[in-house]
Amino acid sequence: MSPYPAQVSREAIVERAREIIENEGLERLTLQHLAAALGIQAPSPYHHVANKRELLRAVNERSAQALVDAVLAAAEATDEPVARLLRMAKAYRAFAHEHPITYELTFSNVEPNARPDPAQLEAMALPAQALVADLTGEAASLSALRGLLALMHGFVLLELNQQLRRGGDLGAVFEDVVQAYLRGWRGMPPEW
């Protein structure tokens, strides 16, 4: 078609790629298919993204930002720290369930060099650490935060990969295990 006035933006390409991954799976994200979905020819996206890997990194950065936004939005109300942390955790899990494929892809190493900038996630980690510090004190707060992230991340991945098949309300289990974890840190003696 008419060459110069850009028919697609980089943003449109990245967002469409994200949609294809989420709705049709990563293996359907080919440049043929992506370009067809955008109404252009296969090589044309190369004017906007360097290569497929960079495209995937852009998708992952977009996903990571959406996750951070969702979790921070859930942290807003000002009640006691455990309740806030629990709301953040539930928002985290809800996001992963709404975007299961892109969530997993965002944090996986399977596509090398496509992970988002860790600084992006710090925007989520630092407020959470402040809440955790209310339970554990400053000294232990980094460890406690890391475990909380690990617990949430591991739980939703096991769920999404169908590795928790023995029934039960997994939403309730998730809340129980997060609360148990936080309880374990609250119980620590102060010299920790």
Added chain:
Amino acid sequence: MSPYPAQVSREAIVERAREIIENEGLERLTLQHLAAALGIQAPSPYHHVANKRELLRAVNERSAQALVDAVLAAAEATDEPVARLLRMAKAYRAFAHEHPITYELTFSNVEPNARPDPAQLEAMALPAQALVADLTGEAASLSALRGLLALMHGFVLLELNQQLRRGGDLGAVFEDVVQAYLRGWRGMPPEW
């Protein structure tokens, strides 16, 4: 070469594929490269495996079995349950660090339909659940087990994906967070 007497076994193919993934990365696992490493031509493995996806599933089953074996071996001695769970957790983490790429691949959904049979992992889960039940009672033991698996899995994935970059001895942090989690299920610590 001489056609009939099999030059490679299915086992040899799967193991070599696993080695290539671990040593050179998943993207270097091509049938050309795999066959060359086995001293045969690219299409020959198709006499032993249906296709690449089935090969990956076989690799993942092998990895899962090795993980289960390593964790169960660590559970053998007969001391108190928390110490045994901690040894299992450390063996779990050690395995993931020894086989970072295959560990992640084994549990990821990025290669569809290549995950191992969940029954394999039950061989690890059931003994662990019995130990957890000593802390929590039968009723809560499934939830507590699931959280423990989630915590271990999530922690090692965050480590392997370089998502825990703020320093510190991550081995010690791992032990701390596992202990905090178990303490949370046991209830308040004795000094309270």
Added chain:
DNA sequence: CTCAAAGACTAATAGCATTAGCTTTAAAGA
């Protein structure tokens, strides 16, 4: 002693990412 089938091979195919080179058009500077 034969013969069926296992398991190697070569050759071919279709799909993929990516590059090269051409063309049109808007905008920027003369």
Added chain:
DNA sequence: TCTTTAAAGCTAATGCTATTAGTCTTTGAG
């Protein structure tokens, strides 16, 4: 206003990939 430059589309081509088809050699079962 005119010219030029570069953005961004296109088609065509390349090399790598998994996979299939078909041929050939060996061996173990009957």
